[in-house]
Amino acid sequence: MHFAFFVLLLLDVTSSFGRKGNPIELTDNDRQQFLVRLNKFRSNHDSSNMECLTEWNSKMEKKATIAAAQSCSTTYADDSYGSAVVYANKLLKSVAEYVKEIEELKHVYDVDNNVCNNPIEESTCNTYKQFAWWKGGQFACAVSACIDSSSATPTTVVACLFEHKADKSVRPYSNFGQACSFCSSGFTCTNKLCCKSSHTQGCASKPTNLVAVRKLAMIPLMATVLTTDAEEANKLLSRGYVDMGVFGYVSDVEDPKCPQLKKLVEMVTPRNQTNRIYVVDELQMAAYGRKGFQIKSVIGYAVEKEGLCSSDSHAYHFETSPNGNYFTSSDVEAELIISKHGPYAAYKYLSKQFALWKSG
Numbered sequence: 523m524h525f526a527f528f529v530l531l532l533l534d535v536t537s538s539f540g541r542k543g544n545p546i547e548l549t550d551n552d553r554q555q556f557l558v559r560l561n562k563f564r565s566n567h568d569s570s571n572m573e574c575l576t577e578w579n580s581k582m583e584k585k586a587t588i589a590a591a592q593s594c595s596t597t598y599a600d601d602s603y604g605s606a607v608v609y610a611n612k613l614l615k616s617v618a619e620y621v622k623e624i625e626e627l628k629h630v631y632d633v634d635n636n637v638c639n640n641p642i643e644e645s646t647c648n649t650y651k652q653f654a655w656w657k658g659g660q661f662a663c664a665v666s667a668c669i670d671s672s673s674a675t676p677t678t679v680v681a682c683l684f685e686h687k688a689d690k691s692v693r694p695y696s697n698f699g700q701a702c703s704f705c706s707s708g709f710t711c712t713n714k715l716c717c718k719s720s721h722t723q724g725c726a727s728k729p730t731n732l733v734a735v736r737k738l739a740m741i742p743l744m745a746t747v748l749t750t751d752a753e754e755a756n757k758l759l760s761r762g763y764v765d766m767g768v769f770g771y772v773s774d775v776e777d778p779k780c781p782q783l784k785k786l787v788e789m790v791t792p793r794n795q796t797n798r799i800y801v802v803d804e805l806q807m808a809a810y811g812r813k814g815f816q817i818k819s820v821i822g823y824a825v826e827k828e829g830l831c832s833s834d835s836h837a838y839h840f841e842t843s844p845n846g847n848y849f850t851s852s853d854v855e856a857e858l859i860i861s862k863h864g865p866y867a868a869y870k871y872l873s874k875q876f877a878l879w880k881s882g
Contacts, residue, residue, distance in 0.1 A: 543590060543591030543592065543593070543594035543595070543666040543667070543668055543669075543679065544591075544666060544667045544668075544669055545587050545590065545591055545664065545665070545666050546665040546666060546667055546678075548583075548663075548664070548665065551731065551775075552617055553578045553583075553662075554730065554731070554775065554777070555616075555617040555618070555775060556578070556617055556621075556661075556663050556682075557575060557577070557578060557778055558775060558776045558777060558778055559617060559618065559621040559776075560575055560621060560624075560653070560661075560682075561574050561575050561713070561715060561778060562621075562713075562776065563621055563624060563625055563653065563654075564653075564654065564658075564715060565701075565713050565714040565715050566625070566714075567654060567695055567697075568700070568701045568714060569656060569695040569696055569697065569701065569714075570696045570697075570698060570699035570700060570701065570702065570703040570704040570705075571656050571695060571696040571704045571705065571706070571716060572654075572656050572658075572695045572696075572701075572714075572715055572716060573656060573657055573658030573659070573705075573706075573709065573715060573716045573717065574658045574712065574713075574715040574716065574717040574778070575658050575659065575660075575661050575684075576658055576659055576660060576717070576718070577660055578660070578661065578662055579660040579661065579662050579685070580662070581662075582603060582660065582661065582662035582683045582685075583662035583663070583664060585600065585602070585603070585662075585683055586662045586663055586664035586681045586682060586683045587664040587666070587681075589605060589607065589664065589681035589683065590607075590664040590665060590666035590679045590680065590681040591666045591679075593607045593609075593666070593679045593681060594666060594668035594669075594677075594679055595668075600683075601687075603683040603684055603685065603687060604652050604655060604683065604684035604685075604686055604687035604688050605652065605681065605682070605683050605684075606649045606652040606653055606681070606682045606684070607649070607679065607680070607681045607682075608620070608623070608624070608649065608679070608680045608681075609677060609678070609679055610623075610677060610678035610679075610680070611677055612675065612677065612678070613667065613675075613676060613677075613678055620680055624650075624653055627646060627649065627650040627653070628650065630643045630646045630647055630650060631647045631650050631651070633693055633694075633695075633697050634697065636692065636693045647690075648688075648690045650694075651688045651690055651694040652682075652684060652687075652688045652694075653682070654694040654695055655684065655686060655687075655688035655694045655695070656694060656695040656696065657685075657686035658685075658686075658715070658716075658717070659684070659685035659686055660684075660685040661682060661683060661684045661685060662682070662683055663680060663681065663682040663683075664680070664681050664682075665678060665679070665680050666678070666679045666681075701714040701715075702714060702715070702716055712781045713781050727779035727780055727831055727832065728779075728780070728831055728832040728833075728879065729773035729777040729779060729780045729783065729823070729831060729879075730773075730777060730779065731773055731774050731775050731777065732771040732772065732773055732774075732879055732881075732882040733750050733771060733772065733773075733774045733822060733882065734750065734768050734770075734771055734882060735748050735749065735750055735768065735769040735770050735771065735772055735821065735822065735878070736748070736749055736750070736755050736765065736766075736767070736768060736769065737765075737766040737767060737768070737769035737849070737851075738755060738758050738759065738763040738764065738765055738766060739763065739764050739766050739848075740762065740763055740764075740796050741762075741764055744842050744846065744848045745796040745797060745798065745842070745846045745847065745848070746798065746847060746848050746849045747763065747796075747798055748769055748788070748798075748800055748821060748849060749821060750772065750774065750821050750822055751821075769837075769849070769851050769878075770835045770837070770851045770878040770879060770880060771878060771879040771880070771881060771882045772786055772821070772822030772823055772824045772878050772879070773822055773823040773824070774822055774823070775823070776823060777823070779831070780825070780830070780831035782825045782826070782830045782831055783823040783824070783825060783831070784802040784803075784823065784824065784825065784826065784876075785802065785820045785823060786800060786801075786802055786820065786821050786822045786823060786824040786876060787800070787801055787802070787807060787817055787819075787820055787821075788800055788817070788818045788819045788820070788821055789801065789807065789810050789811075789815040789816060789817055789818060790815065790816060790818045791814050791815055791816070791845075792814075792816060794845055796846075797845050797846060797847060798818070798847065799815060799839070799847050799875075800821070800837065800839075800849060800875060800876065801875055801876070802824050802825070802826055802875070802876045803826060803875075806875070824837075824876040824877060824878045825876065825877045825878075826876060826877065827874075827877055828874075828877040829877070830877065832879070833877040833878055833879055834879060834880050835851050835877065835878050835879060835880045836851065836853075836856075836874045836876075836877055837849050837850075837851055837874065837875045837876050837877070837878065838850050838851070838856040838859075838871070838874055838875075839871075839872045839873050839874070839875045840859055840869045840870060840871055840872060841869070841870040841872055842868065842869055842870075843868070848869065849875070851878070859871070
């Protein structure tokens with residue numbers, strides 16, 4: 523469901539007068555989602571100097587909790603940090619919905635001329651500038667439900683505090699040059715953001731939120747389905763698919779600990795839903811698109827090569843027929859198939875499509 527968000531106007535206090543703020547507890551996954559999605563929002567600016575948000579600060583979260591609750595009835599003010607307060611006119615359902623609305627604030631601001639497109643939206647511009655301020659560092663957010671006895675529908679306040687306070691009189695970031703072309707000394711480019719090497723954690727860090735990928739196969743075609751969705755797996759089992767066990771583990775979210783993560787995309791042909799392939803490489807997606815495959819879903823996030831982010835398993839891709847594809851993560855089975863013994867005589871080895879993890 524799509525919820526419209528409204529930035530708190532400095533003079534529009536009376537509309538929320540008397541509302542009580544009830545803090546909504548965040549999970550560790552929520553905190554991780556804020557970090558990942560806000561950094562994704564920042565990287566989409568293709569800025570030459572935009573820095574990454576580095577980590578969640580628990581001390582700042584306590585202040586953000588006060589800010590979110592207080593903003594239900596008055597304007598929050600704290601010069602210690604850069605602050606951005608956003609209202610939702612209905613209960614906020616997820617971090618993803620919140621960040622999506624933050625992205626849509628871009629239309630109120632003209633970065634080339636450093637002006638608001640509408641003078642009455644200056645408060646909205648300032649909130650956007652804080653989220654897009656080029657300096658990164660630590661941050662925290664908090665959520666509060668605003669309860670009003672005169673209204674059956676509560677609203678939601680999301681307050682975020684940032685280590686660095688934006689200068690609202692200047693452009694929040696450099697829009698000249700290519701992404702990362704003007705990173706400060708000691709910073710490297712990671713996913714189009716300038717990040718200190720201690721926060722890139724490129725090849726050594728295993729993602730935190732790993733989920734099991736189940737492998738199901740249609741016998742005797744041996745057409746493979748990989749899924750992280752238990753409901754889909756049960757539906758396929760009812761149609762005659764055989765459960766081949768756990769294929770491996772993938773991340774269920776983008777994780778800044780592993781910047782090499784890519785969407786693991788499931789593609790199918792409209793006329794043959796049993797003919798499925800799984801890719802992370804965009805050129806591969808385009809190539810299969812030209813063959814008539816269409817994107818069906820994203821089942822998680824994986825990496826291209828074993829070793830990245832401590833990945834320790836490959837997905838071997840074989841063609842069983844012009845309309846059949848088989849995947850295995852077993853090195854032993856892959857060697858048997860490549861040797862073309864017994865039932866594997868007609869199998870054709872194509873590639874190692876992606877890498878994943880043997881354990882969660």
